[in-house]
Amino acid sequence: MYVINHICRLLLGALFIFSGFVKSIDPLGTSYKLFDYFKAGGAAIPENIALILAVALCAAELFIGLALFLNIKVKFVSWLSLAFMVFFTIITLVLALTDKVADCGCFGDAFKLTNWQTFCKNLVILPFAIMVFWQRKKYKEEVSIITSWVAFSMILIAPVILNLYCLRHLPLINYRPYKIGQNIWSGMQTPPNAPADVYDIKLVYQKNGVKKEFSEQNYPWQDTTWTFVEQKTTLVKKGYVAPIHDFSILSPTDGDITEKILRKQGLVYLFIAPNLTDANIENAKKANEIYSICKRRNIPFICISSTTGKRVELFRSKTGAQYPIYASDETALKTAMRTNPGLMMLQDGTITGIWSGSDIPDPVFFKGNTTGKQLLALEDAKDQLLVSVLIGVVLLFGFSLLILRRN
Template sequence: MKDKHLHIIQQIGANVCRFLLAAAFIFSGFVKSVDPLGSQYKIQDYLSAFGMASWFPSFFPLLGGIILSAVEFSVGIFLFFGVRRSVASTLALILMIFMTPLTLYLALFNPVSDCGCFGDAWVLTNWETFGKNVILLIAAIIVFKERKLLIRFVSQKMEWLVSLYTLFFVFTLSFYCLDRLPVLDFRPYKIGKNIPEGMTIPEGAKSSVYESIFTLEKDGKKEEFTLENYPDSTWKFVDTRTVLKEKGYEPPIHDFSMVELNTGDDITDDVLTDMGYTFLLVAHRIEEADDSNIDLINDVFDYSVEHGYKFYCLTSSPEEQIELWKDKTGAEYPFCQMDDITLKTMIRSNPGLMLIKNGTILNKWSDEDIPDEYVLTDKLENLPLGQVKVESDTHTIGFVVLWFVIPLLLVLGVDILIVRRRERRAAKKRQNNVNEKKEKTREDNGEKSSF
């Protein structure tokens, strides 16, 4: 009796740990898969922090981020349904054995501000991440040791279909969000957000003090300047960065600063308080930007000029790269300098297009989805394009979940109605055969005894 009770307790404990791991891995894999470029940037931060950026080819951070999200999501789904138990429990344990010491190092030395394990959806401090990973590591050890006690929700004959569809779903979602934009935006530059409000410091809160540092070059000599001592136009722009001088309350948006390339003027307030429409072409590194749809971008600029709207290209690239872009694309729009991280946060596309009015983000487009002449048929005031694009995270999540769940429900239905029914029939047939053999044995024994 004690052994039976112990077995039940072990089974309950193993399955509780299994669902805890499943929830963590599904959430982590999902939020990474909807933002593959965000995962790429975080992996690049890791490689730079550890001095390993030159060790890997340029495509590695993006490919690694997509594969990591697929592995995490798949492991979570496998654990949830109780399929591929050996593979899932082993991968979960390997991941936690790797991540737990890593996050301890991050907590102690802080080479990156956050681990990025849940993307921008849920930002944890490095110590919070380490504590979370310790719990998950314990759960992973228990699940690995007791993997045979995990309850199955799908039969062995159908688990291949669940596995295959899970991989298809997560890779399709990642590449869709890479080609377009993330279907869920967890960043402060989400459509409908007001940029000045995101920069506001609550009354009484001490604000952080930031300073923009500009690297300029003249006569082969590079020097750093601030806005206060920005030199004349004979200096060529090389790079810009934002540094924290004094820590305080940090608003969601704290580093939005537009510096016009030709004049060196900060035009941030003019743009954010403009009651008219402004198109912002965001290309965090202009030399890496995709120019396959440059004709559409130039058409949008021509449309802006025709209707009196403002248009700026925001980049962190040096002036010589901007001049090369102009020569290559025929760009006539003005350029502004901005912090590279800010540009990456604003939109997950290089280039990407953003439409704002009075500081409010009305819409965003990836390079593959820029509006064309069939959309820009009138003034923005008369088009749905000129209004805030209506988005519902609840609706989006529900749609994505249904896209994943409905096929799996069909699989479960087939599994229950057909596969398991066949298994029950086969088991019943085997039992009948055993009973018939027993009956025949008894009859044979009876015949022998009668002699």
């Protein structure tokens, strides 16, 4: 029983860690999903409230996972894990039955599950949470009280710091289609032989006050005694959906210029602000000098936002912006850029750089061989991320081995 107890604890902890981590590195994306949840339930909440709830949810889930995995305060944490699993099992069942939200977002953008898949996943995990809760008094801490409380404090604070860091900057790992190396135009295309949507079409006709359903193959098109009433169309199987399917750039004078911008050879800069009204003004001002440099070098620099009309002019008056501002869908822009505003660099239509508003490089970066500088910066960032991950893994498993050794 001892071995089974700890296997359940470790598996449940690992699942909470993974689920909490992939959401914690993108808390803004989680807030969008929570906003959809409340809206679908008829209780829309402000976006800032959704963001606070998202950070709390992501941090709590990661904290629970770390505490379970490290065998820290399991008596207390087992209550939280069981409450989480019961609550979200019920929620996912409701979503599966109503289908009001297409994706639960339980694994962020890392893995997409249908509502029924999510509900079944929760049914599989729930027994582990019940087992850990049932056996909670048998998980003994063999470390000192000071070590236990220090570890507890660290795993309580660290997830919050991770969420806040990714809010200010960008997700540590980008699971969305707008990532370094992605050609946006190619990501919008549908392959020639891609499967199309499959529909079940029923044609309803009426005769002598009686309604009857027919298929497209056997409907009574030659019998004039039947009167057409309605057509019922049901999606049976979803066809291929391009990774990027809702991105567009609309000019007030030239109309849709998406292809023109995305297929342009050479460098192009997209200054993305999902909503200019809520954009960080100080970060937005950083674009002015960069635009001047690009203009002198004949490099396209444009702003894309869902904001139009007088609010654009108000934004220009606050920031002194001279660059062209084009329209796009707000949801698409929020998917492409997790800060408001942020900067994206394209080379021949392929994303080679993406920065949050806080991390936009100094103007001098955009002089000279910008592409070469960015390649070096990406290598440095990759090395730093690898070192950080390795340190985190070593600390986590080192602490786990210490506890197991004492047991």
